[in-house]
Amino acid sequence: MKNPFDDFREHRTREREIPLDSIIQSRDRVMSKIIKGYEKLLEEEVKELVWLVQYNTVIKAYTLAEKAVKEFDYKAEDIEEFCYELESTDKIPYLITGPAGIYISALCNYAQEEEVLLKLNDLKTQINLIGYRLPVGKKVAVEGNMGDFTGIGMEGGELVVEGNAKNYTGAGMKSGRIRVANNIGLHTGEWMMGGEIFVGGRVRGLGKIVDGKVYEDEKLIYPRNYRQSNVYY
Amino acid sequence: MIPEEIIKRIWPKIRTKHLFPELPIPKVSESRENVALEMKNKQITINPAFSDKIAHKMDVEEVIEALLDHGISHYTYCPWDFHTHLRLFAEAKRIVKDKERAKRAAGLFMDVVADTYCVKGKKTPLPELYKHIDKGKVDEVITSLYQRIWGVDLCAKEDREVVRRLARIPYLDKKQWNKSIQKFSRVIKVLLEVEEEDRQEGSQANPMGEHGLDGYTLEEIDQGLRNFANQNVGLKEFKETFEDFEDELKEVGYGMEGGMGRGEGNPLDADLIYYMKLAENHSIPIKKLPMEKRGFLNPHSHCPWEIGRPFQDVDVWTSFGKIMPGITQTWNKIEGSTFGEKESVPDCIIIIDSSGSMTNPRKNLSYAVLGAACATDAYLRNDAKVAVYNFSDAPMGGKAILNFTSERDKIYGILCKYFGGGTALYLNELDPLLEASREPDIFIITDMKITNLGKVIGYLNNIDNRITAVYIGENTYSLRFREAMERKKNISFYNVTKREDIPKIVLGKIKEYFRGNL
Numbered sequence: 001m002k003n004p005f006d007d008f009r010e011h012r013t014r015e016r017e018i019p020l021d022s023i024i025q026s027r028d029r030v031m032s033k034i035i036k037g038y039e040k041l042l043e044e045e046v047k048e049l050v051w052l053v054q055y056n057t058v059i060k061a062y063t064l065a066e067k068a069v070k071e072f073d074y075k076a077e078d079i080e081e082f083c084y085e086l087e088s089t090d091k092i093p094y095l096i097t098g099p100a101g102i103y104i105s106a107l108c109n110y111a112q113e114e115e116v117l118l119k120l121n122d123l124k125t126q127i128n129l130i131g132y133r134l135p136v137g138k139k140v141a142v143e144g145n146m147g148d149f150t151g152i153g154m155e156g157g158e159l160v161v162e163g164n165a166k167n168y169t170g171a172g173m174k175s176g177r178i179r180v181a182n183n184i185g186l187h188t189g190e191w192m193m194g195g196e197i198f199v200g201g202r203v204r205g206l207g208k209i210v211d212g213k214v215y216e217d218e219k220l221i222y223p224r225n226y227r228q229s230n231v232y233y
Numbered sequence: 234m235i236p237e238e239i240i241k242r243i244w245p246k247i248r249t250k251h252l253f254p255e256l257p258i259p260k261v262s263e264s265r266e267n268v269a270l271e272m273k274n275k276q277i278t279i280n281p282a283f284s285d286k287i288a289h290k291m292d293v294e295e296v297i298e299a300l301l302d303h304g305i306s307h308y309t310y311c312p313w314d315f316h317t318h319l320r321l322f323a324e325a326k327r328i329v330k331d332k333e334r335a336k337r338a339a340g341l342f343m344d345v346v347a348d349t350y351c352v353k354g355k356k357t358p359l360p361e362l363y364k365h366i367d368k369g370k371v372d373e374v375i376t377s378l379y380q381r382i383w384g385v386d387l388c389a390k391e392d393r394e395v396v397r398r399l400a401r402i403p404y405l406d407k408k409q410w411n412k413s414i415q416k417f418s419r420v421i422k423v424l425l426e427v428e429e430e431d432r433q434e435g436s437q438a439n440p441m442g443e444h445g446l447d448g449y450t451l452e453e454i455d456q457g458l459r460n461f462a463n464q465n466v467g468l469k470e471f472k473e474t475f476e477d478f479e480d481e482l483k484e485v486g487y488g489m490e491g492g493m494g495r496g497e498g499n500p501l502d503a504d505l506i507y508y509m510k511l512a513e514n515h516s517i518p519i520k521k522l523p524m525e526k527r528g529f530l531n532p533h534s535h536c537p538w539e540i541g542r543p544f545q546d547v548d549v550w551t552s553f554g555k556i557m558p559g560i561t562q563t564w565n566k567i568e569g570s571t572f573g574e575k576e577s578v579p580d581c582i583i584i585i586d587s588s589g590s591m592t593n594p595r596k597n598l599s600y601a602v603l604g605a606a607c608a609t610d611a612y613l614r615n616d617a618k619v620a621v622y623n624f625s626d627a628p629m630g631g632k633a634i635l636n637f638t639s640e641r642d643k644i645y646g647i648l649c650k651y652f653g654g655g656t657a658l659y660l661n662e663l664d665p666l667l668e669a670s671r672e673p674d675i676f677i678i679t680d681m682k683i684t685n686l687g688k689v690i691g692y693l694n695n696i697d698n699r700i701t702a703v704y705i706g707e708n709t710y711s712l713r714f715r716e717a718m719e720r721k722k723n724i725s726f727y728n729v730t731k732r733e734d735i736p737k738i739v740l741g742k743i744k745e746y747f748r749g750n751l
Contacts, residue, residue: 007249018353020382024403077398081416088412117394119419122328 027081030074034082035092037068038103045099058153061099062132065106076116079107083120083127097147101129108140109133109157120144126166131159134176148185151178154195170197170214171207189214189222236261236281239294240301247298250355251305259301269366269441270300272448277304283440290365291358299362302355303441306347308448311410315449315457318343320464321414323474328418332477334425338418340444341375345417346404352383353405360385366440371421371428374399395420446481454487455510462510468598475503504595505645512606519578519611519740520699530566538563578615579699580637580670581740582663583608585648586679588625588656591705594649600729601678604703605648607735608676609641619644620666620673625652627659634662637670657684660692667698674741678703678729681710690717693724699741700724 045061086092086100104127108116114137120127126147131140134157145163154173161178167185170178175195183201190207197214206214206222214222244258259270259277269283284296312318321342326335351357363376364387374396377389381400398420402413446454462471475482538547538561551562585605587594594602609619618637621644625631631652635643656679667673675696681704683689693700694717702724704711711728718724727738 007253015354018349018382019384020349020353020400020404023382023400024406027401077401081401084412084416122415122419 027078030072030078031081031085033072034069034074034078034107035085037065037071038082038086038092038100040068041065041099041103042096058102058129058132061102062106065099065103066110069103069106069110073112074107076111076113076118079104079111079116080118080120082107083118083123086127087124097125097128101127101147101149102132105130105132105134109135109138111138115139115141118142118144121163128166130161131157131178134159136176145182150180151176151197154178156195164201168207170195170212173197173212236279236284236293236297239297240279243294243298243301247301247305250302250357251309254305254309256305256308259304270304271442272304272308274447274450275308277301286367287362287365291361295358296362299358300441302351302357302359303344303348303362306351307343307444310350311343311346312444315446315453316460316464317410318444318446318449319457319461319474319478321410322477323461323466323470324411324414325418326474326477328415329422329425334422334429335418335477336444337371337425337428337439338421339414340439341371341421342404342414342417343444344439344441345375345378346410348379349382349404352379360387363387368440369428370431371424372440374421374424395424446478446485446487449485451485451487454482454485458506459510459513462507463514468504468507468594468596471507472503475506479503502646502649504649505642508594508602508606508649509610509641509645511603512610515603515607515736517607517611517736517738517740519615521578521615521741532564533567534565535562536565537561578612578617578741580618580620580673581608581612582620582622582666582673582675583644583648584622584624584658584663584675584677584679586625586656586683587623587651587653588631588682589653590656590680590682591651593651593653595651598732600705600732600735601680601703602648603732604678604729604735604738605676606645607738608678608701608740609644609648611740612674613639613641613644618670620669621647622663622666623647623650623652624656624658626655626657627662628657629654631655632659632662634666636666637673655684656682658689660685660688663692667696672698674698675700676703676740677701678705680705681708681714683710686710686714690714693718694721697723701727701738701740703727703729703738705729 041061041064044064083104116139118140120142121144123144126145128147129149129152130142130146131151132153134140134151134154136156138157139160140157141160141162143162146161146165148166148168149171150161150165150169151159151173152168152171154170154176156175158177159179161180164182165180165184168187168190169180169184170188170192171190172192173195174193177196177198179198181200184199184203186205187207188203188205189197189209189212192209192212194212196212199216201217203214203216203221209222213220240259240261248254256275256277259279261281262278263280263282269280271278279297279300284293287296312321318339322335322339325338325342326332329335329338348359352359360379360383363379368376373389374392376387377391377396378399380387380389380391381396399417402416403409404413406413449457461474535548535551537559539558542563546563546566547556548562548564552560555561583605585601591601592599612619618639620637621635623633631654633647633650635647638644675698677700700723702714702718704714704726707728715726725739727734729735
């Protein structure tokens, strides 16, 4: 009787290694490290699932995030991918926009690249605190809308938001430049010590600004035409 | 050598390489000059003009082998079936937000997956083909991606930023295809916009051929839609995706069966198709009409005859011809059980509530319509006919009636009608339907918030047909209905609060099968 598998006898599967395999393997390795770092931050910081943006908590969380991200190498694309992973519950237990923003900011600040582009238009969640402590020589460009406290405590870097930003944008920033293509919320530049904020659309309200400049549609609105803080325009 | 001869010669080798796909031998046919191959109903057709065009750069046999590897990899790996095709398209559309660009993005993604699968697992001249093929801007980017992920020099100019992002996508991980195509679309979105602006009218976007629906049979399309509807996509997304493919579906003849003659034909109704496909996924069992007792008395056993008992029951053979107590035997007769007719499923009248308190089936998934659709499907599968009484405020004209029919489209058309008014039944209108068929089953699906619920209870109490009453959600009206009808043995109740409750319905289930005991 003829063996029905005879036709396949000479067939040899030719699974060869292609560069894609190693790219994916290294990407997965990096991503698991980034996720582990974030989980560690959550464990330390958000024991009760409530996280308030306070001066001390932000500093403490950033210190932890800084420590975590210094331990591994990653690329700008990994940061963007991590932002999307934050929304997939199968990999990350929960997304808390505050610590997530601080962690992403630390990732951007310590990235190998000088310029980090994050295409976040399709992200459902608006992440807070993006651009925290962005240092001199670094540029972060974000496509999509950002949450509260965008670019707070900036230290000389450039943050570009191709979308809207919410309240307290540029709060406490020391130097650097924030460009928001569309609109911006209340308390803009609260306790801002220096630097510039450029807004392509409307500024809903200014905060108590110490120093620095705020432009609305290329017109200087602070300090030249000083407006009352938190006036609804 | 002419392409037909080359194909004949290399086809056995290619079939072996791809583990004997069930495809007929490819054909050669002149078509639009810049399309390399087409696949219609599993038939691959190669355009000789394409191979001639690059013959001076590459051996024709290799060109044909590469084209066949490409076409077969689509068939055996990605998209594999119409459901995957739809799924990938829907995910791409979420990102690029435009029908044509989403189709292009899905097509490119499927190309990358199929070609990478082929290059990784098989000996193929595909890289050589991509090296020599004429390319547009986007194709150039894709070729440079191949260059990066295959590790072969394809002489493509590399857009580092884009390729770096594209190269990080796990193309060969099927489980991640949904996420992967989103990433892929996000990266090439801008390129597609530029390409669309640049593209001249009528020019072919993909030199390897577009990924239309021609490659699928009608059964595959049907199965694909069924799986897509069942894949937790909402009505809105299904409708949107279906409408994006509507023209192509019509072109391949989907939903046009039996349409002889002339005329434009009916537009395909995405809502109806959605409920139809969902219903096909939820099969509801029907109890066939059971064995019934007939009035005939049949001899069963003997007992001694006593004075006063009728003579006609005497068994003369066992009584030895004598009439004498103690000797004479008489027959004990019992009612015989027999099949009155062959077991079958009666026709069914579906009474569906489409008043304001019910969900509009064209806006959101309506459990009432889905339940009724499942019932329809179950009866039609059993060769029974279905009549529909769709009511809102029936006395005020808010109703639609369909006589017994087996035409699925018509039934679904009435089921999906939404009046959105008050809720009252005009019961006399059910009588002609009840008379039009022999003891039809009744399937009523409503939230029971019916103005003349008392009359409805009275009416249903007076009929002996099998009734399946499905009430959506729990409320005092459904409780009242249930309490009033509970003693009737020809009625079964089901409560539907979620989609998963629907398959639990058993149509025509009655407490007592023997109608005589009712």
